[in-house]
Amino acid sequence: MPVAGNIAPRKRRAISRSDIVLVSSTMFQERGYDRTSLEDIARALSVTKPSLYYHFASKEDILLECVRVSYVKFRGELAHRDNPLLNGRMRAEIFLRLYLEVISQDMGVSMVIADDRVMSPSGGEQYLAWKRELNNDLESRLKAGIQDGSIDVSETHLTSFAIFGMFNWVAQWKVSGNSFSVDEMFERFTDVIFNGIGGRR
Amino acid sequence: MPVAGNIAPRKRRAISRSDIVLVSSTMFQERGYDRTSLEDIARALSVTKPSLYYHFASKEDILLECVRVSYVKFRGELAHRDNPLLNGRMRAEIFLRLYLEVISQDMGVSMVIADDRVMSPSGGEQYLAWKRELNNDLESRLKAGIQDGSIDVSETHLTSFAIFGMFNWVAQWKVSGNSFSVDEMFERFTDVIFNGIGGRR
DNA sequence: GTAGTTACCTACTAGTTGGTAACATTTGGA
DNA sequence: TCCAAATGTTACCAACTAGTAGGTAACTAC
Numbered sequence: 001m002p003v004a005g006n007i008a009p010r011k012r013r014a015i016s017r018s019d020i021v022l023v024s025s026t027m028f029q030e031r032g033y034d035r036t037s038l039e040d041i042a043r044a045l046s047v048t049k050p051s052l053y054y055h056f057a058s059k060e061d062i063l064l065e066c067v068r069v070s071y072v073k074f075r076g077e078l079a080h081r082d083n084p085l086l087n088g089r090m091r092a093e094i095f096l097r098l099y100l101e102v103i104s105q106d107m108g109v110s111m112v113i114a115d116d117r118v119m120s121p122s123g124g125e126q127y128l129a130w131k132r133e134l135n136n137d138l139e140s141r142l143k144a145g146i147q148d149g150s151i152d153v154s155e156t157h158l159t160s161f162a163i164f165g166m167f168n169w170v171a172q173w174k175v176s177g178n179s180f181s182v183d184e185m186f187e188r189f190t191d192v193i194f195n196g197i198g199g200r201r
Numbered sequence: 202m203p204v205a206g207n208i209a210p211r212k213r214r215a216i217s218r219s220d221i222v223l224v225s226s227t228m229f230q231e232r233g234y235d236r237t238s239l240e241d242i243a244r245a246l247s248v249t250k251p252s253l254y255y256h257f258a259s260k261e262d263i264l265l266e267c268v269r270v271s272y273v274k275f276r277g278e279l280a281h282r283d284n285p286l287l288n289g290r291m292r293a294e295i296f297l298r299l300y301l302e303v304i305s306q307d308m309g310v311s312m313v314i315a316d317d318r319v320m321s322p323s324g325g326e327q328y329l330a331w332k333r334e335l336n337n338d339l340e341s342r343l344k345a346g347i348q349d350g351s352i353d354v355s356e357t358h359l360t361s362f363a364i365f366g367m368f369n370w371v372a373q374w375k376v377s378g379n380s381f382s383v384d385e386m387f388e389r390f391t392d393v394i395f396n397g398i399g400g401r402r
Numbered sequence: 403g404t405a406g407t408t409a410c411c412t413a414c415t416a417g418t419t420g421g422t423a424a425c426a427t428t429t430g431g432a
Numbered sequence: 433t434c435c436a437a438a439t440g441t442t443a444c445c446a447a448c449t450a451g452t453a454g455g456t457a458a459c460t461a462c
Contacts, residue, residue, distance in 0.1 A: 014409060032318065034235035037449065050452080051410055059450065089399065117233065145400065152400035158381060158389040159398060161374065162367050169366025180359060188359040196397030197360060198290065199346065199353035215428095215439060238419060251422080252440055260420065 015045055017055050017065065025066040026106040029113060029171070033063060060123050066110035071130050074102045074111075088145020089194065095138055097186055100167055104182050112171040135160055151194075163193060216246050218256050218266065226267040227307040230314060230372070234264060261324050267311035272331050275303045275312075289346020290395065296339055298387055301368055305383050313372040336361055364394060 023044050027036045038059055042049045056062050081094050102108035116124035139160045145151025153159050166189055170180075224245050228237045239260055243250045257263050282295050303309035317325035340361045346352025354360050367390055371381075 032235070032316065034233070035319065038451085039449085047409090048411060049450085050412090053451070054409060115233065118236065142398070149400045151398050153393070153398040155389060158385065159393060161370070162390050162393050165370025165373075166363050166367040168373070169362070169369055172366075172369070173362065184359065188356060189363050192354070192360060192363050192397070193393060194397050194399035196393070196395050196399075197343070197352050197354040198395035198397075199350045239421085240419080248439095249441060250420085251442085254421070255439060 015047055015051065015055070018069075019045060020052060020055055020062060021066050021069055022107060024062050025070075025110045028063065028066065029106055029109045033113065033115065033118060060119050063110065063114055064119070064123050064126065066107060067114050067127060067130065070102055070105075070108040070111045074098060074108070077102075087148045087150035088141050088143070089150035092138065092141040092145060092151070093190060095141055096163070096167065096190065099134075100170070100186050100189070101182055103167065103171055104185075109171045112168045135164065138163065166193070216248055216252065216256070219270075220246060221253060221256055221263060222267050222270055223308060225263050226271075226311045229264065229267065230307055230310045234314065234316065234319060261320050264311065264315055265320070265324050265327065267308060268315050268328060268331065271303055271306075271309040271312045275299060275309070275335075278303075288349045288351035289342050289344070290351035293339065293342040293346060293352070294391060296342055297364070297368065297391065300335075301371070301387050301390070302383055304368065304372055305386075310372045313369045336365065339364065367394070 020041065024041050027041060027044065038049045038052055042052055052062070056065070078095065078098055081098060082091065103112050114127055116127050119127060139156045142151055142153065142156045142160060146153065170185065221242065225242050228242060228245065239250050239253055243253055253263070257266070279296065279299055282299060283292065304313050315328055317328050320328060340357045343352055343354065343357045343361060347354065371386060
């Protein structure tokens with residue numbers, strides 16, 4: 001099973017699963033999952049549609065793989081950056097910073113734009129499970145922050161949703177031409193979330 | 202041109218534009234615009250597809266009308282609730298409270314889930330213009346708040362995006378079974394936005 | 403060289419979709 | 433009562449879609 005990184009370039013250029021995932025996630029993000037046909041993807045890769053079926057069982061499979069790859073990447077990098085000695089607020093910030101970085105990339109955005117309604121029951125369940133994991137992770141960081149005093153909020157569940165909403169929505173404007181850097185978005189978002197925008201009463 | 206609210210019920214039940222808009226927006230929200238066919242809509246109204254074409258020129262026209270109706274409703278009610286004597290923060294809260302109410306309704310949600318990428322250039326431009334109006338309105342309330350001291354934030358553009366993202370995302374979970382009341386969402390969201398969740402440093 | 407495998411292609415099916423043309427029926431008004 | 437407009441319907445099309453069947457060239461191991 002040849003993977004990417006062959007030393008000797010083959011005469012016959014073979015596309016890999018990761019090629020497909022990369023191109024697909026970009027197109028899903030630009031045009032939407034429903035409006036991206038397998039022929040579009042195949043054409044972008046200079047192959048034909050049945051070639052895609054050699055590598056993937058279905059269109060949904062491609063989408064799920066896009067999400068899985070990004071999710072695994074996120075988890076791995078998070079484990080790397082995380083530090084259990086830090087307080088809850090800082091660990092929440094680490095989480096959110098990485099989350100923003102990932103969903104700002106073409107590939108990572110599939111984590112956000114995927115829709116369990118277009119998926120098979122098992123696929124949808126898998127996708128929802130990943131989302132739930134992320135929610136739970138952020139929520140537990142918030143709770144830790146409440147414990148150690150670095151965060152002050154009366155409830156974590158809806159708060160976590162609110163925060164995710166704010167971040168996830170960037171996937172929506174990316175497409176409308178609005179482009180901000182990850183740095184300025186993170187700066188602004190966390191300022192709103194942690195400091196609030198209220199002035200003197 | 203008979204509008205809704207006929208006193209005498211006709212023998213031949215004629216569907217109105219608002220009937221179509223009501224059913225369509227509900228279905229668009231539940232299943233997504235792309236995955237809702239005109240036949241689905243027609244069937245739900247117990248008519249046939251060409252009947253819809255008597256009332257609307259295209260599928261996009263239906264979507265745009267869904268958005269327009271909600272937008273006009275929002276604008277009208279906002280003018281009613283608004284009070285120029287209040288400070289910027291309170292006027293922002295009035296805006297956000299109504300916005301949340303509207304997009305929490307089946308019909309209002311179309312304002313959020315519409316996607317200019319599926320529209321014709323002119324339709325997309327119209328839709329973006331409405332969105333821009335809303336953004337500008339919120340932003341000007343934030344700016345007024347900065348002037349009168351009721352809001353304290355260094356920048357309004359990205360902040361406005363952040364806030365809209367947080368609210369708009371509720372349209373995404375509605376469908377996943379998460380249901381919170383407008384009251385608790387508004388309470389939580391505004392608490393995060395205005396007070397922040399940061400604890401002692 | 404040859405056998406097996408990998409990775410792709412051409413050609414197709416079966417179904418859906420937005421949209422249209424032509425025709426039918428109901429209704430309100432004169 | 434009769435007409436014209438309003439509001440449907442049946443029957444269709446052309447385009448597109450996910451997915452499949454079956455064949456083939458190239459590479460690999462022996």
